[in-house]
Amino acid sequence: MISYEYPLNERIRTLLRLEDLLLKIAHFTAGTAPQDHHVALLTIFETLEVASRADLKVDLVQELERQRQILMSFRNNPEISEEALAGALYEIEQASTGLLAMAGKIGQYLRENEWLMSIRSRAAIPGGVCQFDLPSYHYWLNRDPAVRRGDLGTWIQPIAPIRDGIEIVLRLLRASGHPEPLHARAGAFQLTMAGRTAQMLRVRLAQSETVVPEISANKYALNVRFMLPETVARPRVAERDVAFELTFCSL
The missing domain is CATH 1.10.3900.10 (YacF-like)
Structure with missing residues (x-):
């Protein structure tokens, strides 16, 4: 992972x-x-x-x-x-x-x-x-x-x-959260924070997954896009489902 x-x-x-x-x-x-x-x-x-x-x-x-x-x-x-x-x-x-x-x-x-x-x-x-x-x-x-x-x-x-x-x-901090298995449909995942508080997010992916998470978050919502790790062409969203683990960490 x-x-x-x-x-x-x-x-x-x-x-x-x-x-x-x-x-x-x-x-x-x-x-x-x-x-x-x-x-x-x-x-x-x-x-x-x-x-x-x-x-x-x-x-x-x-x-x-x-x-x-x-x-x-x-x-x-x-x-x-x-x-x-x-x-x-x-x-x-x-x-x-x-x-x-x-x-x-x-x-x-x-x-x-x-x-x-x-x-x-x-x-x-x-x-x-x-x-x-x-x-x-x-x-x-x-x-x-x-x-x-x-x-x-x-x-x-x-x-x-x-x-x-x-x-x-x-x-x-890392030990404070519990990983939750999730799926990003068509390479994108959204979550309403709904009162959740965290100091750090952890996204874990299988070693075989050829994608990189692009994360943005505030007190209202969390957005994760899984991008293809292009080194030459312009990065683009992986248009397929991606399995990952998400952990909210807070002291």
Whole structure:
């Protein structure tokens, strides 16, 4: 199955973008080639840009505390595993403690590093990080992969509490809904919201389905069109019935 997620507010949109960037950082940092670590560093810069657009730390702390209170209400419930509940509460408390311990603006320690900021400014120019533009960066890219990986770890570690908080909030959000099997007639599906509230929609399709969902939603209605994934011609609606799963997610 392929899952497509559609955020319904700016806060969830920011969390999904940061999750995607942080996963890319982890993936490329694990590599050994200079190109891997170049992409990892540029993605760290992107992460700082996205994270600085909102009061992210406060939002995460407030949401984690709200979820902690909800979980606390399940204590002594015979249908809930006390061990699983204790583990979830501990994870939330650890993430909250890490977030509260973060001082100053997110990524300020990186912004104070003149060498990194020189790379960031040159990276905004197409082809701007060639060896003749930044010889010291060329030197770093030719160091031992373990040294580069250690530096990348040092630069990303201070925002690890952000990563942990996002991981918990999005995991709870994704687990909050129940998938409903549906059919889009002639490639189109409409639904009146009728008081439904959600922060994110999830559309899941079988791997064999050669269509891509195009989603639009507001507090009144949801519209999903399944488009043929044309890479050359103009995208067009798949004029056939499409089976899919729809999940409304809300914390």
